[in-house]
Amino acid sequence: xxxxxxxxxxxxxxxxxxxxxxxxxxxxxxxxxxxxxxxxxxxxxxxxxxxxxxxxxxxxxxxxxxxxxxxxxxxxxxxxxxxxxxxxxxxxxxxxxxxxxxxxxxxxxxxxxxxxxxxxxxxxxxxxxxxxxxxxxxxxxxxxxxxxxxxxxxxxxxxxxxxxxxxxxxxxxxxxxxxxxxxxxxxxxxxxxxxxxxxxxxxxxxxxxxxxxxxxxxxxxxxxxxxxxxxxxxxxxxxxxxxxxxxxxxxxxxxxxxxxxxxxxxxxxxxxxxxxxxxxxxxxxxxxxxxxxxx
Amino acid sequence: xxxxxxxxxxxxxxxxxxxxxxxxxxxxxxxxxxxxxxxxxxxxxxxxxxxxxxxxxxxxxxxxxxxxxxxxxxxxxxxxxxxxxxxxxxxxxxxxxxxxxxxxxxxxxxxxxxxxxxxxxxxxxxxxxxxxxxxxxxxxxxxxxxxxxxxxxxxxxxxxxxxxxxxxxxxxxxxxxxxxxxxxxxxxxxxxxxxxxxxxxxxxxxxxxxxxxxxxxxxxxxxxxxxxxxxxxxxxxxxxxxxxxxxxxxxxxxxxxxxxxxxxxxxxxxxxxxxxxxxxxxxxxxxxxxxxx
Numbered sequence: 362x363x364x365x366x367x368x369x370x371x372x373x374x375x376x377x378x379x380x381x382x383x384x385x386x387x388x389x390x391x392x393x394x395x396x397x398x399x400x401x402x403x404x405x406x407x408x409x410x411x412x413x414x415x416x417x418x419x420x421x422x423x424x425x426x427x428x429x430x431x432x433x434x435x436x437x438x439x440x441x442x443x444x445x446x447x448x449x450x451x452x453x454x455x456x457x458x459x460x461x462x463x464x465x466x467x468x469x470x471x472x473x474x475x476x477x478x479x480x481x482x483x484x485x486x487x488x489x490x491x492x493x494x495x496x497x498x499x500x501x502x503x504x505x506x507x508x509x510x511x512x513x514x515x516x517x518x519x520x521x522x523x524x525x526x527x528x529x530x531x532x533x534x535x536x537x538x539x540x541x542x543x544x545x546x547x548x549x550x551x552x553x554x555x556x557x558x559x560x561x562x563x564x565x566x567x568x569x570x571x572x573x574x575x576x577x578x579x580x581x582x583x584x585x586x587x588x589x590x591x592x593x594x595x596x597x598x599x600x601x602x603x604x605x606x607x608x609x610x611x612x613x614x615x616x617x618x619x620x621x622x623x624x625x626x627x628x629x630x631x632x633x634x635x636x637x638x639x640x641x642x643x644x645x646x647x648x649x650x651x652x653x654x655x656x
Numbered sequence: 657x658x659x660x661x662x663x664x665x666x667x668x669x670x671x672x673x674x675x676x677x678x679x680x681x682x683x684x685x686x687x688x689x690x691x692x693x694x695x696x697x698x699x700x701x702x703x704x705x706x707x708x709x710x711x712x713x714x715x716x717x718x719x720x721x722x723x724x725x726x727x728x729x730x731x732x733x734x735x736x737x738x739x740x741x742x743x744x745x746x747x748x749x750x751x752x753x754x755x756x757x758x759x760x761x762x763x764x765x766x767x768x769x770x771x772x773x774x775x776x777x778x779x780x781x782x783x784x785x786x787x788x789x790x791x792x793x794x795x796x797x798x799x800x801x802x803x804x805x806x807x808x809x810x811x812x813x814x815x816x817x818x819x820x821x822x823x824x825x826x827x828x829x830x831x832x833x834x835x836x837x838x839x840x841x842x843x844x845x846x847x848x849x850x851x852x853x854x855x856x857x858x859x860x861x862x863x864x865x866x867x868x869x870x871x872x873x874x875x876x877x878x879x880x881x882x883x884x885x886x887x888x889x890x891x892x893x894x895x896x897x898x899x900x901x902x903x904x905x906x907x908x909x910x911x912x913x914x915x916x917x918x919x920x921x922x923x924x925x926x927x928x929x930x931x932x933x934x935x936x937x938x939x940x941x942x943x944x945x946x947x948x949x
Contacts, residue, residue, distance in 0.1 A: 553887055563881065
């Protein structure tokens, strides 16, 4: 369901400020005389649909609360949390050292909670016979060291690399996890020739049309128009297809936790929202939006 | 009594107009000062030569590599491609609409051009991704259709309405006597067009082209969607490029304030400002030269 929704969404997923317009105000339908608590949730574009689904269900139970969910990217949400312009930051990556220091300088202790898991899927054109790659092969492909499909057992086609823009949590995760083999501060970079796509939609579209292309996106975007590549941790490990089960059991090698960040020990509506996200109902919503529940 | 009232009113209106005139100057100055203030700070992290001439753009790495040469060349290449496509086409279309087309067709064409101008660039970008990019890939046998050429085509589309409308106005502004005189002297319609009318309308046509180019170099959305955004120095028009505008749009959202990356994006803004200033200045010089003759 989530995949379908995203495909129809404008490609202006991240940077265009377009998303600011997509701010979803969830109205509780309570009498206007009642005092309402307002909750600002901001951050990862990967998680914006999840956040909205949570907010809608939460408001049905707590009609006195107003919730606004916006995207903009994980870093945008974290910056807003530190600056006090949002109450909860959605993030598809852990805090960076830099951000911890910024928070510390302002006397804020950021509390993090893992609320769901996400798998990053490597996709190629359906006509590409390559269907399984090791992490090392993926690394060399995206570093620009392997330039033709022939090298990894495919036809003699050039490889066209598709990556997300640098403001995407998915970009950073893929770089640190695949290119730098888990070392966040490694020297490796995406090949300069890698095309930087403004959205997962753009990656899906180009992969669907281009038999040379290889790209990556979140688990929720999987569609029959792209072929999913199974990934092995190393040469002696089995190739694992990304699915809810394989991400949850941590056998699929490219998966990541999704976080909610709050300022200090949460209280009031923030606390209630966090508890809701982790409740069985909240985790059901995680499944419905095509992510992987933690429980 | 009445006349002093009127005088006061006139005085107020005069000052109000003066104020609006000054306001626009002040705004431009403020924008430039702000850009300068934020952008120049990048020089604390990198030298001017390394910034303008650097071949690698890895802004979020540690340490960040902030070379914008590929971005400058990308912007110039896409713009040059768009000019080559849009200017001749736009001028020819303007001549057709103003001088050749029958009156009924003229009305239809004019409204079509206006509709073209009304298409938001995001929508054009969508059409680009879904139709143009796959078509270019197949038709030209490229590794990917996300190329500078795709961007040039999109931009040419966007510049066309400006070029056509303003050129057409310039052609219509050529005094009727010139045309009548030429025809009375035995010139054919074609000779009148290329020898007489084009000369009269030239300053306007150049201004139209320059305005079109100005529209093109600042355009962001559609370009970002179809050019692939790879920060490599482009070798041909049929390779992916990353433009200055797309870089700012794609990265500003997440650049933390006060980082080299943030300052570098403002510095890119200055570079864009300087480029469009140079274009406007050239247009002005051309116009004045045209007038003196």
